[in-house]
Amino acid sequence: MVIEVQPPWRMYFNSAAHRGGVGVCVVFITSQGKVLSYSFMLTQLCSNNVTEYQALIRGFEMVVEMKWLQLQVFGDSELVINHLLGSYEVKKPELRLYHDYAKNLMRWVGDVTIQHVVAPPFSLFASKKWVYDILGMGQLIPFGN
16 A cells, blocks of 8 residues: 655735725645635725734635645744744734634644745735735625624
């Protein structure tokens, strides 16, 4: 019998605000190297830290639905990443619910590693072009309350 061990999927998350609204983007790279990109418009204006949490949470919710149990997570929000790693204390009450929900989702996923990246390796994120796509002429997928 041969057991093939697949490498974990990678997930990159990001958010951006524009005068037209707020958007989040989640990019998965499968163990076979396929890139799956998802963008969502948030239905209410909120702080940058809240949008980063919402991007992360949306990605975790998708992984839980797919029942994928190995994941490497990368994000450029130093605050959110360090909250989840326990390096920073969550001081703002408005972030506590997002943090706690993200931690619960991490437990559902199982094997999760999280790492801060200064700039995700996608021109999609580097230019923030995706936020203009979803807030402009592109298809809008509402997410949030």
